[in-house]
Amino acid sequence: MSHAAGLRLYNLFPKLAGNMARWITHLDRIRDMGFDWVYVNPWHYAGYSGSLYAVKDHFRYADLFLEGDEPGDRQLARFATAAHDRGLKVMMDLVINHTAFDAVLVETHPEWYQHEPDGAITHPGTLDNGKWVSWGDLAQLDHLGPHHEALWAYWRDVAWHYMDLGIDGFRCDAAYHVPMPVWQWLLPAVREKAPGTLFLAETLGCPASDIIALAEAGFDGVFNSTKWWDFRADWFLKEYRKWSGCAPSIAFAESHDTPRLAAELGGNREAIAQRYLFSALVSGGVMMPMGFEFGFRKPLDVVKTVPFDWEEASLDLTGFISEANRLKREHAVFQQEGDLFALDSGNRMALALVKQTFDKRHKALLLVNASRQEWQRALLPKVADELGVTFLTDVSPGARMEAIPENLIYDLRPSEIKVFVGTIDASRPHRVGREAVAT
Numbered sequence: 243m244s245h246a247a248g249l250r251l252y253n254l255f256p257k258l259a260g261n262m263a264r265w266i267t268h269l270d271r272i273r274d275m276g277f278d279w280v281y282v283n284p285w286h287y288a289g290y291s292g293s294l295y296a297v298k299d300h301f302r303y304a305d306l307f308l309e310g311d312e313p314g315d316r317q318l319a320r321f322a323t324a325a326h327d328r329g330l331k332v333m334m335d336l337v338i339n340h341t342a343f344d345a346v347l348v349e350t351h352p353e354w355y356q357h358e359p360d361g362a363i364t365h366p367g368t369l370d371n372g373k374w375v376s377w378g379d380l381a382q383l384d385h386l387g388p389h390h391e392a393l394w395a396y397w398r399d400v401a402w403h404y405m406d407l408g409i410d411g412f413r414c415d416a417a418y419h420v421p422m423p424v425w426q427w428l429l430p431a432v433r434e435k436a437p438g439t440l441f442l443a444e445t446l447g448c449p450a451s452d453i454i455a456l457a458e459a460g461f462d463g464v465f466n467s468t469k470w471w472d473f474r475a476d477w478f479l480k481e482y483r484k485w486s487g488c489a490p491s492i493a494f495a496e497s498h499d500t501p502r503l504a505a506e507l508g509g510n511r512e513a514i515a516q517r518y519l520f521s522a523l524v525s526g527g528v529m530m531p532m533g534f535e536f537g538f539r540k541p542l543d544v545v546k547t548v549p550f551d552w553e554e555a556s557l558d559l560t561g562f563i564s565e566a567n568r569l570k571r572e573h574a575v576f577q578q579e580g581d582l583f584a585l586d587s588g589n590r591m592a593l594a595l596v597k598q599t600f601d602k603r604h605k606a607l608l609l610v611n612a613s614r615q616e617w618q619r620a621l622l623p624k625v626a627d628e629l630g631v632t633f634l635t636d637v638s639p640g641a642r643m644e645a646i647p648e649n650l651i652y653d654l655r656p657s658e659i660k661v662f663v664g665t666i667d668a669s670r671p672h673r674v675g676r677e678a679v680a681t
Contacts, residue, residue: 246440246463246490248577249527250567251333252277255498255542256285257294258532260549261309262317266324268532273328275535275560276567279440280325281333281413283498283544285318289342291379294544295335295415296342300400306548315407322408331410333440338397338424339416340366340380347396348381354393356384366419385424394427401432401439411440414461418448422455429460442492446499450484457489465529468493468521469500473593473612479582486579487600490526498531498542504556505539512657513614515562519639519659522566523576523608524597535559565639573637573663575604585622592620592654596629605629607662611654618654625650631664638662 252272259265265282272280284294287302303314322332341347347354348363356364367376385393401412412432417425433439443461445453453464464485471478485491495517496503507513514537522528531542536555540547570576580600587594593610607629611618625646626634636642638661652660 246442246492246527248570249279249440249463249490249492250277250522250570251279251281251492251527251529253281253283253498253529253531255532255547256282256304256307257544257547258542258549258551261307262314262321263309264549265321269325269328269330271535271560273330275563276571277330277530279331279333279411281529282335284335284337289344289379291342292545293342293379295337296379297337298342298344299346301403318404319407326408331440332408333411333413333442334404334409335415336397336401336412337415338383338385339419340377340382343379343381345381351389351392353389354383354387354396356382356387385421390424394424394431397424397428398431401428402435405432405435405439410436411442413442413444415444417443417456417461418445418452422459425456425459425461443489450481453485454488457485461489463490463492463527464488466491466493466525468524469495469497469517473610474590479584482579482582486582490579492527492529493521493525494529494531495521496531496534497529498544501541502539503534504537505541507614509537509539509556510614510657511537511557511559512655514557515559516610516657516659518559518563519566519661520608520610522570523606523661524582524595526577526579528567528570530563535563562639569637569639569661573604573606575599575606575663585628587620587622589618589620591616592618594620594622603666605631605664605666607634607660607664609652609654609658609660609662611656611658614657616656620650620652620654622650624648626664629664631666634662634664636660636662 254265254268259268284297285303285307286297287299287304288294289296289298308314308317325332358364364382365376365378366380366382367374429441441461442463443456445464456464503514503517537557538553540551540553575597578599580598582597585594585596591612593612595608595610596605598605609620622628634646636646
């Protein structure tokens with residue numbers, strides 16, 4: 243099983259948290275909520291734009307994250323040790339697609355970059371409604387150029403440097419923009435120091451073929467688009483089947499690149515909790531950014547966010563998140579991405595989703611109310627037979643059913659998720675997955 247199976251990742255956003263000494267003050271809460279990894283966005287000294295992802299010097303720390311005159315390496319090592327003492331592993335961003343346009347490497351190794359016909363270093367960019375948008379604060383590296391061996395070795399040395407300070411894994415930003423041969427060389431090279439080093443590929447917006455290629459290159463996990471699913475359209479189940487079996491995916495209810503869910507949902511506690519619980523259970527891994535647990539509404543900004551943006555809590559989801567993470571930790575079916583299909587619940591607003599382990603021995607049934615305003619009824623005749631399980635147990639957060647009737651009729655509160663787990667009856671044939679969602 244992949245190292246990413248069952249991963250519970252807390253994103254400590256450094257611009258919101260402040261210096262590394264203050265990072266440590268959050269670790270007890272992160273541990274108590276049941277997370278096992280802490281992921282920190284880039285802490286490096288940034289270029290003129292100030293963006294976390296426009297790195298000027300990979301071996302120097304942004305002043306905001308330092309306390310006093312003590313070397314940054316020593317402060318980071320202290321943070322990593324504090325995390326390890328609490329049973330938490332530490333992940334950092336590895337941003338190798340580009341650097342800041344005013345990066346140290348631009349001066350010391352201009353031959354590592356792509357150049358325009360006039361000799362100027364190329365800015366990366368993207369197509370937006372058919373129009374090319376250039377990112378002027380960034381410089382595009384040339385990973386397949388004549389000097390690629392030295393460039394690749396540089397990234398290995400960057401990773402090794404931070405591993406020596408206690409870093410256990412890497413989230414690779416815009417991984418699908420980097421040529422695949424780079425990863426095919428770099429990941430094994432980095433793992434020469436520590437074979438269990440975890441690599442996650444940021445993959446949002448890339449085609450399934452790229453996700454499969456990244457998994458084959460050695461990545462332990464990718465990120466999925468669960469956040470944008472309305473529980474009714476069929477695109478998510480189709481997308482899920484494309485990557486299932488390649489590498490575990492990580493779901494999230496919000497990220498540092500999205501609006502805050504509490505702002506999007508007007509502070510609706512039940513709806514916010516529903517999105518986290520679903521993210522935690524449907525995918526192999528789950529990620530949550532700092533402040534989600536308190537209903538923060540200000541978006542995280544890689545340039546503008548500062549520690550003074552820390553908000554007064556509008557709600558407290560720490561206990562609920564702990565329970566959701568416990569379910570993920572205790573049940574193998576919530577750590578794997580075996581078959582996933584929907585049953586007909588008799589109500590298109592009440593999703594009945596079946597998830598099972600790769601060996602099909604363990605199954606889960608999630609009943610999801612897609613409405614945030616109205617109760618919805620789910621009707622599942624002969625539910626245990628339909629799932630091919632010996633018995634079902636209600637493991638939902640909060641109140642639970644002591645016994646599951648043969649013909650399950652359940653009225654879901656607005657935004658409620660009911661969670662059942664079961665073991666197959668070996669005397670019955672396995673039920674195969676289905677393509678259609680409930681109608």
